Amino acid sequence: xxxRKLTCIECPKxxxxxxxxxxxxxxxxEGHKCPKGEPYAVSExxxxxRVLTAVVLSKGLSLKMIPVRTDKPIPKAKIIDAALAIxxxxxxxxxxxxxxxxxxxxxxDVNLIATRxxx
Amino acid sequence: MxxxxxxxxxxxxxxxxxxxxxxxxxxxxxxxxxxxxxxxxILNQCIHxxxxxxxFKENLTGPEYAGRFIEKLHSLKGIEISxxxxxxxxxSDKTLTYLKPGxxxxxxxxxxxxxxxxxxxxxxxxxxxxxxxxxxFSAGLAQKLINIEGLLPGNEVVIVGxxxxxxxxxxxxLLEGAEVKAVIxxxxxxxxxxxxxxxxxxxxxxxxxxxxxxxxxxxxDRVEGVDIVKVDDALxxxxxxxxxxxxxTILMSVGLIPENExxxxxxxKDVNKIFGREACRxxxxxAKLWKIEN
Numbered sequence: 008x009x010x011r012k013l014t015c016i017e018c019p020k021x022x023x024x025x026x027x028x029x030x031x032x033x034x035x036x037e038g039h040k041c042p043k044g045e046p047y048a049v050s051e052x053x054x055x056x057r058v059l060t061a062v063v064l065s066k067g068l069s070l071k072m073i074p075v076r077t078d079k080p081i082p083k084a085k086i087i088d089a090a091l092a093i094x095x096x097x098x099x100x101x102x103x104x105x106x107x108x109x110x111x112x113x114x115x116d117v118n119l120i121a122t123r124x125x126x
Numbered sequence: 127m128x129x130x131x132x133x134x135x136x137x138x139x140x141x142x143x144x145x146x147x148x149x150x151x152x153x154x155x156x157x158x159x160x161x162x163x164x165x166x167x168i169l170n171q172c173i174h175x176x177x178x179x180x181x182f183k184e185n186l187t188g189p190e191y192a193g194r195f196i197e198k199l200h201s202l203k204g205i206e207i208s209x210x211x212x213x214x215x216x217x218s219d220k221t222l223t224y225l226k227p228g229x230x231x232x233x234x235x236x237x238x239x240x241x242x243x244x245x246x247x248x249x250x251x252x253x254x255x256x257x258x259x260x261x262x263f264s265a266g267l268a269q270k271l272i273n274i275e276g277l278l279p280g281n282e283v284v285i286v287g288x289x290x291x292x293x294x295x296x297x298x299x300l301l302e303g304a305e306v307k308a309v310i311x312x313x314x315x316x317x318x319x320x321x322x323x324x325x326x327x328x329x330x331x332x333x334x335x336x337x338x339x340x341x342x343x344x345x346x347d348r349v350e351g352v353d354i355v356k357v358d359d360a361l362x363x364x365x366x367x368x369x370x371x372x373x374x375t376i377l378m379s380v381g382l383i384p385e386n387e388x389x390x391x392x393x394x395k396d397v398n399k400i401f402g403r404e405a406c407r408x409x410x411x412x413a414k415l416w417k418i419e420n
Contacts, residue, residue, distance in 0.1 A: 014324045018179050021320035057325065060173045060187055061301065062273050072276040074173040074189050083329065090301035104193050122173065123189035 008034070013051055017043040024048050056080035061093045063108060065125065073098050074122045075108050081115050089113055101126045129234045131155035133222060135213050135388065136241035138167020142195045144239045145205055154204035157233065159224055161212040165199070166192035167243060168266070171273045174294055176321075216388040240389055244382035246291075249343075252380050254286070256353075259345030265291040265379040269298065278302050280375025284352050285309045286340055290318035292379025297326035307373050309334045310354055312361060317381075340376075341368060349374050 013024040020040060026048045027035040036048040050056055058080050062072040081089060092113055102108070102121040109119040132153050134141045137160030145158050164170060169177070172188030179185060182194070199205060208226065215223035220235040246264035263271075263279055269291060271277045283299050285292045288311040296306045309327060314336050316323045327334050335354065341363065342353040356367035 014320050016321035016325050019176070019319050019321060021324075057329070058175050058185070059301075060175060062173060062276065064276060070274065072274060074187060074273065076173075076175065076187055086329075087301065091303070094302075104190055122187040122193075123170070124193060 011052070013048055015039060015044050015047050017041075017047050026052060028052055055083040057083050057086055059086055059089050059093075060122070061090055063093060063096045063098050063121075065098045067099055068101060068125050070125060073102060073108075073125050075119050076122055077112065077115075077117045078120050079117045081113075081117055085113065085115060089115070093119070098125075127221070127232055127234050129236060130157045132157070132237045132239065133220075133233065133235035134158045134239045134241055135222070136160065136167070136243060137162070137165040137207070137209070138241060138243050139169055139192065139195070140243065141167070141239070141241035142192075142199055144241055145199055146195065146202065148239075149202045149205060156205045157235075158199075158205060158207045159211040159213060159222075160207070160209050163209055165196045165207065165209070171266070171270045172294075173273050174297075213388060216392040218393045220392075242385045242388065245385050247378065247381045247383060249376075249378055251383075252286075252378070254340050254343060256341075256343035257345050259343070259347055259349045261345065261349030261374055262343065262376045262378065265289070265295045265377045268295055268375075268377050272298055272302060278304060280304060280349075280373075282307055282373040283375045283377060284340075284371055284373040285377045285379060287311060287378060287380035288313075288316040288318050288323070288334065289379040289381060290322050292377060293318045293322040293326040295377055295379070296332050297330065300330050300332065304375075306330075306332045307371050308332070308354075310338050310340060310352075311336050312339045312357060313337070314359075339363070343376060349376055352376065 009028045011026045011028060013026055015022040015024055022039050022044055024039055024044060025037045026033055033049045033052050036045045039045055058077055060076040063075050065073050103124050104122050106121045107118045108121055112119040132148050134144050137158055141158060145156055148156055169188035169192035175185045175187050177186045177188055177191035211224045211226045213222050213224045220238045223232045246266050249262050261280060268279050271279050281304050283304055283306050285296055288309050296309055300306050337357050338354050339357055340352050341355040344351045351370055351372040353368055353370055356364045358364055
């Protein structure tokens with residue numbers, strides 16, 4: 008049995024978590040002050056994930072860059088590749104916050120969505 | 127001269143919230159002045175998540191969070207929003223002069239709320255020695271350049287101070303393809319949120335040096351590097367502990383100061399004592415102060 012210390016990043020409280028791990032599986036989580044702590048610890052050990060935010064170049068719209076994010080977290084190991092892929096995109100039509108910019112982005116079963124209205 | 131029941135200076139989160147709250151409490155003659163072309167203030171460049179966890183129980187980005195309040199503001203009747211409007215003068219009887227493209231207007235406010243936010247501290251304010259090359263930016267300016275203007279200010283970055291904007295910009299630069307050489311913090315822990323230390327710095331293996339400071343900035347025309355040195359608990363430099371890091375860009379993330387020129391202009395004394403770091407709380411204190419003095 009291995010014990011690992013994590014800092015929960017679900018909210019600004021930043022709880023210190025103590026996680027018991029056996030065969031790469033989380034057996035027990037302690038130290039969380041809310042229900043988000045346990046799933047975070049399990050995910051962080053077994054399949055760490057992050058929401059990626061970035062900006063996409065626009066053409067012909069009122070601002071040069073449009074902020075975007077993945078609508079669900081993606082594997083941490085894919086973050087840098089995904090950030091590079093976003094740099095190749097371009098938006099040419101007005102968007103509303105929430106509009107899908109790239110569906111099933113990189114085959115990760117997440118959508119890349121705009122986070123700001125832009126005309 | 128026109129008179130308005132309420133004038134709010136600043137269309138960032140605090141100014142928008144003040145306008146909505148005033149409307150909810152029955153005020154129907156409101157003028158909101160914003161110097162930028164858009165409402166939302168600094169939230170527009172804070173493209174990362176972490177906003178709205180308390181208020182909306184959702185994990186939103188800055189622009190999304192601002193967007194929800196802007197939409198609400200637009201749905202209310204009796205609030206005039208004046209964009210590209212820069213207040214240049216304020217008197218003690220709450221008369222404001224503001225500049226808008228092509229016009230200069232003067233207006234008197236029965237009640238005035240100042241929601242002018244903060245400005246970042248600069249290299250000069252924390253006394254860093256050395257050369258004076260190009261390539262030294264405040265973290266928030268770099269954030270605006272990358273996230274709004276689409277410009278990458280440098281390729282090899284050292285971040286001075288571990289405030290939240292500095293930590294967030296460490297990740298931003300890295301994801302834009304730059305190399306982040308180090309985050310240098312003089313204290314023994316980060317002054318930013320621990321979650322930002324984890325998700326912005328540790329996630330990417332960026333070196334974070336506590337109890338270190340910049341001894342000197344080097345560079346002829348452009349930044350070429352920094353000399354860093356360890357400090358003891360009394361923050362004195364430890365002799366012989368120096369090392370060099372080469373970089374072309376330095377970001378300063380060493381705190382904020384309130385933008386209080388206008389209230390000073392109006393004769394309010396001891397503004398620096400009134401304002402705290404948290405802009406919103408400070409605004410309420412100033413609003414109260416105005417009530418007392420007027």
